[in-house]
Amino acid sequence: MVTQYAFFFNAAACSGCKACQMACKDRNNLEAGVLWRCVYEVAGGGWEKKGEAWVPSVVAYNISMACNHCEKPVCGLSCPVKAIWKREDGIVFVDTDRCIGCRYCEWACPYTALRFNATTNTVSKCDFCYDAVDAGGTPACVAACPQRALDFGDLAELRKKYGETRQIFPLPDPSQTDPALVIKPHRDAARAAERAAEVANWEEV
Amino acid sequence: MWKEWPLVAFTIAGQMAVGVFLMCGVPLALSVVFPASAGPPPDAATHGLRIALLALVLALLAVAALLSFFHLHHPFRARRVLTNLRTSWLSREIFFELGFMALVALGTLLTWRRPTNAGLAEAVLITAGFAGVLFLVSMSKLYMLQTVPSWNQAYTPLSFVMTALTLGAMATALLIDVSVGGGVKHRYLLNLSSFLVAVEIVISLLLAPGHGVFGPRTGPSLRPRAETHRLLHLGRLTLLAAGLFFIGLEAMARANNFIEMDLMAGGFRGAIGRGASLSLILAFVLVLASEVAGRFLFYGLLTRPGR
Numbered sequence: 324m325v326t327q328y329a330f331f332f333n334a335a336a337c338s339g340c341k342a343c344q345m346a347c348k349d350r351n352n353l354e355a356g357v358l359w360r361c362v363y364e365v366a367g368g369g370w371e372k373k374g375e376a377w378v379p380s381v382v383a384y385n386i387s388m389a390c391n392h393c394e395k396p397v398c399g400l401s402c403p404v405k406a407i408w409k410r411e412d413g414i415v416f417v418d419t420d421r422c423i424g425c426r427y428c429e430w431a432c433p434y435t436a437l438r439f440n441a442t443t444n445t446v447s448k449c450d451f452c453y454d455a456v457d458a459g460g461t462p463a464c465v466a467a468c469p470q471r472a473l474d475f476g477d478l479a480e481l482r483k484k485y486g487e488t489r490q491i492f493p494l495p496d497p498s499q500t501d502p503a504l505v506i507k508p509h510r511d512a513a514r515a516a517e518r519a520a521e522v523a524n525w526e527e528v
Numbered sequence: 529m530w531k532e533w534p535l536v537a538f539t540i541a542g543q544m545a546v547g548v549f550l551m552c553g554v555p556l557a558l559s560v561v562f563p564a565s566a567g568p569p570p571d572a573a574t575h576g577l578r579i580a581l582l583a584l585v586l587a588l589l590a591v592a593a594l595l596s597f598f599h600l601h602h603p604f605r606a607r608r609v610l611t612n613l614r615t616s617w618l619s620r621e622i623f624f625e626l627g628f629m630a631l632v633a634l635g636t637l638l639t640w641r642r643p644t645n646a647g648l649a650e651a652v653l654i655t656a657g658f659a660g661v662l663f664l665v666s667m668s669k670l671y672m673l674q675t676v677p678s679w680n681q682a683y684t685p686l687s688f689v690m691t692a693l694t695l696g697a698m699a700t701a702l703l704i705d706v707s708v709g710g711g712v713k714h715r716y717l718l719n720l721s722s723f724l725v726a727v728e729i730v731i732s733l734l735l736a737p738g739h740g741v742f743g744p745r746t747g748p749s750l751r752p753r754a755e756t757h758r759l760l761h762l763g764r765l766t767l768l769a770a771g772l773f774f775i776g777l778e779a780m781a782r783a784n785n786f787i788e789m790d791l792m793a794g795g796f797r798g799a800i801g802r803g804a805s806l807s808l809i810l811a812f813v814l815v816l817a818s819e820v821a822g823r824f825l826f827y828g829l830l831t832r833p834g835r
Contacts (some may be wrong), residue, residue, distance in 0.1 A: 364557050400615040400616065401617070402617040403616045423606050425600055426601075444601035444602060445601065492748050528831050
């Protein structure tokens with residue numbers, strides 16, 4: 324039995340096509356401006372002098388990020404009305420019938436997974452396509468990725484398969500929330516901080 | 529940032545309520561703990577003043593509670609807001625606010641009706657003081673989220689406490705002036721206000737830049753850069769300095785006992801009634817404006833992506 328569902332993201336494989344983002348939006352019928360999964364384009368660096376020559380020294384990669392259904396869900400711990408709760412299989416839910424729309428959870432979540440939905444006047448977020456998963460299916464984002472850069476499953480199994488990494492630049496310190504996330508880093512990720520990289524597509528996320 | 533105005537109003541009104549309560553409540557608590565310092569029993573004017581100050585605290589708390597509803601998108605569901613006291617500092621903040629308000633209301637009622645057992649009213653009000661302090665603590669803890677580095681710093685509780693004490697001292701001085709008249713009797717409140725405003729200027733100068741107002745981000749983040757207007761920092765300092773000037777002027781005028789010659793005070797004396805000087809009113813308005821600017825700056829430090 325799954326005790327903690329998790330996502331795997333292969334940053335080395337992601338082309339930034341945003342098919343995952345669109346599949347999620349489409350499946351959940353999200354209005355414009357609300358994204359439960361979004362693709363951050365990380366870019367930085369510039370020209371570097373090597374000997375007598377100036378060569379480009381840039382970093383550029385993508386991060387596809389949704390709710391990480393954290394083992395320590397600070398959103399739920401912060402919610403004053405217990406509108407955010409965790410299923411036995413680790414999926415973190417927002418009960419929109421209970422949410423008062425104070426938006427405190429949005430501040431608490433360092434992954435910006437919670438997004439305000441102006442239609443329901445509540446926060447909303449990735450629900451791991453729980454109905455599809457319960458029926459033996461696959462989350463829409465995972466199914467849509469043409470690069471197979473996304474995978475899902477039990478956290479322990481994903482760690483066995485892909486390793487223990489759960490943080491690359493500029494993701495926050497994972498000890499804050501214990502995200503159910505496994506990442507295969509892009510080769511540029513290690514140099515991103517020293518190249519002063521930054522998310523380059525704020526207007527899209 | 530600007531859309532957080534209900535929270536700006538809630539936090540400032542709530543902190544000012546705690547500040548006013550402490551300014552009038554600490555002397556009361558001391559008189560209970562050290563009866564020798566109690567002095568003669570309160571006369572009718574002092575009794576009326578105490579009721580007026582407690583009424584001000586209640587009014588501020590009621591306004592704060594009312595305004596807080598404006599940041600909720602489902603205010604009618606707010607009855608459940610106390611259901612997560614175990615882990616949510618937001619629940620705890622509301623719990624302590626309501627507790628503080630209830631205890632102040634009870635203490636006011638007991639004080640007003642002059643019960644034979646005055647000790648009961650004092651005990652209730654001292655308990656209310658503790659609830660007020662816990663309200664302030666919970667308000668600080670609410671924002672000191674580990675996941676928000678720019679808020680998770682000493683400046684957050686320091687600025688909240690300074691807002692409470694500064695506005696509390698100034699509002700108390702103003703109310704005393706309006707209800708029982710100015711003069712040298714409560715000059716200590718003006719001196720205390722001057723000191724607090726000066727401390728707030730120093731704290732803002734030293735700590736606010738590291739709070740994320742200037743310089744690089746406090747760490748890697750998936751949140752957009754702060755949209756805060758840095759001019760608010762300058763504006764806040766200027767307003768505090770102007771407030772310090774006017775309150776210092778008032779304190780000096782009273783120290784030299786030539787308040788009647790203060791032209792600025794003279795102009796307003798008839799209009800306000802019992803002697804709130806224009807310089808004190810101006811100082812209060814300026815410091816209040818600086819707190820509002822500082823609080824917008826605070827909320828601007830964290831930007832939400834999306835809508």
